[in-house]
Amino acid sequence: MGMTLTEKILCRHTHLDRVHPGELISARVDLALANDITAPIAIAEFRRAGGTKVFDRNKIALVCDHFTPNKDIESAGQCRTVRAFAREQAIAHFYEGGNCGVEHALLPEQGIVLPGEVVIGADSHTCTYGALGAFATGVGSTDLAAAMLTGEAWFKVPESMKFVLTGALSPWVSGKDLILHIIGRIGVDGARYRAMEFSGETVAALTMADRLTMANMAIEAGAKNGIFPVDDTTRTYVAARSDRRYVADTPDPDAAYSDVLEIDCSAIEPQVAFPHLPSNVRGIGDVGDVRIDQAVIGSCTNGRIEDLRVAARVLRGRKAGPDVRLLVLPATPSVYRAALEEGLLAVFLDAGAVIGPPTCGPCLGGHMGILAAGERAVATTNRNFVGRMGHRESEVYLANPAVAAASAVLGRLAGPDDLP
Amino acid sequence: MKTLKGRIWTFGDNIDTDAIIPARYLNTSDPASLAAHCMEDADPDFMKKMRPGDILVAGDNFGCGSSREHAPIAIKAAGIACVVAKSFARIFYRNAFNMGLPIFESGALHDRVAPGDEIEVDADRGLIRIGPDGPPLTIEPIPPFMQQLLTDGGLMGHLARKAAGRAERSPA
Secondary structure, eight states, X not given: OBOOHHHHHHHHTSSOSOOOTTOEEEEEOXXXXXXXXXXXXXXXXXXXXXXXXXXXXXXXXXXXXXXXXXXXXXXXXXHHHHHHHHHHTTOSEEEOGGGOOOHHHHHHHTTOSOTTOEEEEEXXXXXXXXXXXXXXXXXXXXXXXXXXXXXXXEEEOOOEEEEEEEXXXXXXXXXXXXXXXXXXXXXXXXXXXXXXXXXXXXXXXXXXXXXXXXXXXXXXXXXXXXXXXXXXXXXXXXXXXXXXXXXXXXXXXXXXXXXXXXXXXXXOOOEEEOTTOTTOEEEGGGOOOOBOSEEEEEHHXXXXXXXXXXXXXXXXXXXXXXXXXXXXXXXXXXXXXXXXXXXXXXXXXHTTOEEOOSOSGGGGTSSSSOBOTTOEEEEXXXXXXXXXXXXXXXXXXXXXXXXXXXXXXXXXXXXXXXOO | OOOEEEEEEEOOSOOBHHHHSOGGGTTOOOHHHHXXXXXXXXXXXXXXXXXTTOEEEEOSSBTBSOOOTHHHHHHHHHTOOEEEESOBOHHHHHHHHHHTOOEEEOTTTGGGOOTTOEEEEETTTTEEEETTXXXXXXXXXXXXXXXXXXXXTSHHHHHXXXXXXXXXXXXX
């Protein structure tokens, strides 16, 4: 019996000839990352264990992206802790201020994650890098401390589920809609402890931005990781960003999957996840009349330049509704600059948007767009749990950038085709 | 591991880590500060009602969402003795063992109890008893590696023990 893509990558990072689902292994990590919220605990654990030097200063990334620009005195203190540690250890990939972006948009963009690598991050959306054909998974701060010390992490080799995507995408349908549809179909624990391996003819047609969005939300189905095959799209994306060598693994033809699901992408319309679970999805035609107070376009899920282009296409020559606060947060400085040079920021300003800095801010109810009791937001982010973006009696509706933009204009949940 | 006995609080399926400790309080990692807001977005009055030693009983996928270790830290620092759920989300499961919060899987318990019931969790024998005379329910066995983590006081303790073992064996 052969190995799945996930099993192959994990195996290559151990001393074993092969690995099996359910087996506990210790694997070498190529990158360990944390942010301004999770790093302070990891640093404290690292020191408590007597750690004085990280295993490899080039294989650690520390990104101050969550409560930054520092939202209060305590947050400033957390960033100070991370900064001091990064300097002391001469961490190669330390980001804050003007070079900082939302970690899972930033690190692939900067060529810091490559195909075939094992990445752990003290952030659940670390699974994003599966888009590049890497094994990437979220862990806690203690796991991260151990990895910073030893360069290894323990894993239970996951079973893999295979998603075979077929059919062409309809207009305004993107990776966001495919992954919301899949989560709606299998549930928020439908892939719990497992790998989601994406394959099929439609994958070849998906942009890297779409793949990053889909792998990003694998955790919302409970998955350990989401993973895409390495193809020309991957190779082109990586070649422009890094000259490091990498291994492009392929799944064996006789690999064993715990489930194989076929997804007809041509039948999927833009999706909206209603409160309070990402699995609570409806097609845009079935949303009814839901008034919104805020629209957020950004985050590690949908804050890339491709997302802003789609939003600008919808917003050009239009204005956000009088009762809607439209927030646009480019996910990285490069995205911000590209949006400026392409004239997208002018479109957003003309539409009445507030353009924010690259930050996770509103997505997790941190700052820069918090909701009051009774308020509703449509957001291109990844979670709509109770209280996620503010008061526990507020609501978040997850959608793609085109739907978020159209909803901002009309003041209610709507797709671009609903615009006059 | 000693038997844990306590009054229970029940929660449903998919209790996410934002409900366990909302992100608005993550500007600190001080356990006592986090404990003050434990379970706040699932039950705003939880910390007023609970007593140290109480036990959380939940449905499926407890701890889904964010990887924040602040969630098990808040639960442990609040004085919760252990969490028994039908199932746990994987990052929470890992975090709990890594940092030393006892958690147990039982598919049967949640549907047979009400808030305020007393239960007894005997981890060594793999049994849960509802009330003093209730019939015993079995707990899903804890894998040996995870048991070792608990014995060693979490992942960092485990690594320290392994390192000490290597030092003892080394010829120097």
